[in-house]
Amino acid sequence: MPANPTPPAERPHTVYYFGTCLVDLFYPEAGLAGMELLRREGLRVVFPQDQSCCGQPARNTGLFEEARAVARTQFRAFPEPWPIIVPSGSCAGMMRVHYPQLFADEPDRAEAEAFAARVYELTWFLVHALDVRLRDTGEPVRVTWHPSCHSMREMGVTDEPKRLLRSLANVELVENPRERECCGFGGTFSVRQPEVSGAMVADKIAAVSATGAAEMLTGDCGCLMNIDGAMSKAGTPMGRRHIAEFLMERCHGR
Amino acid sequence: MAADGDFAARAHAALGNAEVRANFRRAMDGLMAKRAAQFTDPQAWAQTRARGAAIKRRVLARLPELLERLEARCEANGIRVHWAETTGDANRIVLGILQEAGARTVVKGKSMVSEEMHLNAFLDRHGITAVESDLGEYIIQLAGEMPSHIVMPCIHKNKGDIARLFAEHIEGQGYTEDVAELTAAARRVLRSKFAAADAGISGVNFAVAETGTLVLIENEGNGRLSTTLPPLHIAVTGIEKLVETLDDIPPLLALLPRSATGQAVTTYVNMISGPRRDGEKDGPRAVHLVLLDNGRSRVYADAELRDTLRCIRCGACMNHCPVYARVGGHTYDAVYPGPIGKILTPQLAGLDAAGDLPHASSLCNACVEVCPVQIPIADILVRLRREAVRPSDTPAVKGAGAKRAPLEALAWAAWRWMYATPALYRLGSRLMARFGNRIPERLPPLNRWTGVRTRPRFAGRTLHDLARDKGYDDA
Numbered sequence: 001m002p003a004n005p006t007p008p009a010e011r012p013h014t015v016y017y018f019g020t021c022l023v024d025l026f027y028p029e030a031g032l033a034g035m036e037l038l039r040r041e042g043l044r045v046v047f048p049q050d051q052s053c054c055g056q057p058a059r060n061t062g063l064f065e066e067a068r069a070v071a072r073t074q075f076r077a078f079p080e081p082w083p084i085i086v087p088s089g090s091c092a093g094m095m096r097v098h099y100p101q102l103f104a105d106e107p108d109r110a111e112a113e114a115f116a117a118r119v120y121e122l123t124w125f126l127v128h129a130l131d132v133r134l135r136d137t138g139e140p141v142r143v144t145w146h147p148s149c150h151s152m153r154e155m156g157v158t159d160e161p162k163r164l165l166r167s168l169a170n171v172e173l174v175e176n177p178r179e180r181e182c183c184g185f186g187g188t189f190s191v192r193q194p195e196v197s198g199a200m201v202a203d204k205i206a207a208v209s210a211t212g213a214a215e216m217l218t219g220d221c222g223c224l225m226n227i228d229g230a231m232s233k234a235g236t237p238m239g240r241r242h243i244a245e246f247l248m249e250r251c252h253g254r
Numbered sequence: 255m256a257a258d259g260d261f262a263a264r265a266h267a268a269l270g271n272a273e274v275r276a277n278f279r280r281a282m283d284g285l286m287a288k289r290a291a292q293f294t295d296p297q298a299w300a301q302t303r304a305r306g307a308a309i310k311r312r313v314l315a316r317l318p319e320l321l322e323r324l325e326a327r328c329e330a331n332g333i334r335v336h337w338a339e340t341t342g343d344a345n346r347i348v349l350g351i352l353q354e355a356g357a358r359t360v361v362k363g364k365s366m367v368s369e370e371m372h373l374n375a376f377l378d379r380h381g382i383t384a385v386e387s388d389l390g391e392y393i394i395q396l397a398g399e400m401p402s403h404i405v406m407p408c409i410h411k412n413k414g415d416i417a418r419l420f421a422e423h424i425e426g427q428g429y430t431e432d433v434a435e436l437t438a439a440a441r442r443v444l445r446s447k448f449a450a451a452d453a454g455i456s457g458v459n460f461a462v463a464e465t466g467t468l469v470l471i472e473n474e475g476n477g478r479l480s481t482t483l484p485p486l487h488i489a490v491t492g493i494e495k496l497v498e499t500l501d502d503i504p505p506l507l508a509l510l511p512r513s514a515t516g517q518a519v520t521t522y523v524n525m526i527s528g529p530r531r532d533g534e535k536d537g538p539r540a541v542h543l544v545l546l547d548n549g550r551s552r553v554y555a556d557a558e559l560r561d562t563l564r565c566i567r568c569g570a571c572m573n574h575c576p577v578y579a580r581v582g583g584h585t586y587d588a589v590y591p592g593p594i595g596k597i598l599t600p601q602l603a604g605l606d607a608a609g610d611l612p613h614a615s616s617l618c619n620a621c622v623e624v625c626p627v628q629i630p631i632a633d634i635l636v637r638l639r640r641e642a643v644r645p646s647d648t649p650a651v652k653g654a655g656a657k658r659a660p661l662e663a664l665a666w667a668a669w670r671w672m673y674a675t676p677a678l679y680r681l682g683s684r685l686m687a688r689f690g691n692r693i694p695e696r697l698p699p700l701n702r703w704t705g706v707r708t709r710p711r712f713a714g715r716t717l718h719d720l721a722r723d724k725g726y727d728d729a
């Protein structure tokens with residue numbers, strides 16, 4: 001069920017940033033762009049050096065003890081009551097929706113719940129907590145949006161990223177009628193069922209390409225790694241990026 | 255991690271069949287659009303499904319007691335009730351009833367539980383011929399196949415397939431792809447079977463405890479014929495098909511056909527409350543109800559897994575499943591395919607037999623989003639993955655621990671150590687970012703990634719390091 005969060009009661013002065021392990025290794029520029037967007041809204045952005053991973057890979061494999069051990073590491077790394085902003089709907093969903101379940105019978109259940117309640121997906125936070133106003137400085141371009149399954153179905157992020165894109169004067173957003181269909185990543189699913197996953201991502205790039213957009217944007221680097229890899233292999237000329245990087249470039253010239 | 259064997263092998267074959275793939279894709283697109291047109295108001299949808307879930311939750315909370323009530327009410331209505339622990343028991347009970355009545359031919363309404371029992375083959379071995387009367391079931395019976403969908407059993411076939419089957423199996427029938435003609439041909443054959451049948455066998459959509467009523471919905475009228483025309487009617491169903499009162503029926507009927515086929519109502523809603531009474535002109539002389547357990551009590555015993563039993567078999571989860579749409583129902587090699595099959599089959603058959611099914615999912619939650627009784631399918635999939643690697647003396651699921659692999663466990667222990675030790679993680683990730691691109695592509699799991707994708711490129715420097723360089727505070 002979507003988490004259906006409410007924004008913090010007051011506009012925060014300081015926020016935490018949880019970069020995610022995938023961004024850390026493969027897309028640090030996207031992670032940094034998200035932090036810059038927040039900083040340019042006047043927030044103090046804290047990046048705890050003790051953070052690692054939300055624990056989703058272990059949880060989804062059924063290894064709950066391992067997942068809890070890694071989750072507890074994050075509890076310790078984010079001790080202050082500040083909002084935790086995540087540039088990924090999937091990792092945010094793990095923390096907001098699944099931490100309470102994972103710790104339901106644990107002594108530190110209250111801590112897990114309090115942590116979960118502070119977690120926000122980046123684009124949702126930009127729209128609902130900060131009410132950002134973006135000023136487009138880029139050339140005209142057509143883009144399409146790829147929503148991740150967990151951003152939509154766990155974090156309740158639906159129109160927020162599109163709202164940001166539509167607010168840019170020179171950006172035309174082209175809808176993909178099959179956008180709600182999974183890209184086939186699914187973490188370990190992609191290597192446990194490589195052929196099924198491969199068929200899914202092939203259909204995904206066909207649908208994304210059919211929009212005729214010059215670039216596909218997304219808010220999840222799991223999907224991005226999958227779609228980007230498949231597009232590279234297939235020689236698809238389309239651009240693909242995390243939305244944070246795109247917004248930074250359009251509005252702040254980098 | 256290992257590539258998941260059996261399912262992956264069957265998926266390989268299915269993905270190679272462009273025609274079947276196209277059949278599924280087209281059919282699922284149509285079904286999704288039809289369902290969406292039925293639930294246009296998100297708030298109304300949220301309320302209706304919450305009510306549906308509450309009804310099933312309420313009945314499951316008192317299942318043992320209400321099953322006894324159902325038995326008493328049915329018996330009072332003249333419906334004989336039989337309890338079957340296993341599918342073998344259920345088959346023997348059905349055979350016994352048929353033999354006692356001297357029945358040789360049976361017409362069947364659609365019943366997934368009878369598929370679970372492999373009833374047709376069993377009866378055949380004992381000299382009794384059972385003919386499926388649901389058009390889709392009839393077609394796959396001719397083809398000698400299993401259903402590929404729980405609501406539309408022959409959805410994997412297109413007009414041409416059916417035309418060929420009919421031309422081959424129905425006397426005097428030439429090859430035609432005209433749907434009206436094909437339907438008429440089937441009707442002709444089935445009419446004569448109905449008239450001659452010694453008994454009818456059907457499933458049940460809802461069994462009402464308070465009144466002892468069996469509710470059966472359908473579109474073709476074959477369900478009504480098989481339960482009223484022959485002198486004997488045997489209904490087979492799982493113990494979870496119970497609802498408490500007649501008032502529970504309308505809310506569930508507002509969900510089932512709309513979720514299944516995008517119809518507001520089905521053509522027929524049959525309410526069976528007993529055999530023909532004195533003075534009545536039609537209806538069977540005797541009605542029996544066989545209640546099958548087949549592992550359901552074990553599912554019931556676990557508070558979390560119990561949610562599985564809320565299922566009203568609408569099939570919406572498979573219609574919306576991106577895996578199912580691509581590999582089709584037969585790839586699951588089980589009576590119940592798709593998301594519901596992925597959670598139900600391993601619980602009924604055991605994780606030793608079907609432990610790869612819970613992993614055949616990207617956990618995209620498309621099924622969870624449309625399930626009319628709010629079954630947390632993705633959470634149950636993960637729970638089953640957990641049971642599969644957790645040996646126990648008192649396992650919640652048959653075959654628990656069957657998928658435990660020592661090497662994999664070791665890899666995860668190392669993962670845990672690294673990701674739960676910040677200094678180690680920073681060092682490890684820094685090394686990976688720096689040197690990861692040198693990992694040979696032929697090593698697993700990379701080799702299973704690069705079939706259709708280029709390898710992910712490590713960035714050189716981690717976000718941890720970039721953030722520190724850019725002056726972001728650590729605390």
Ligand code: SF4
Pocket residue numbers: 564565566567568569570571572593594624625626627628629
């Ligand atoms: S699990 Fe839900 S969606 Fe799937 S068949 Fe059962 S009731 Fe329908």
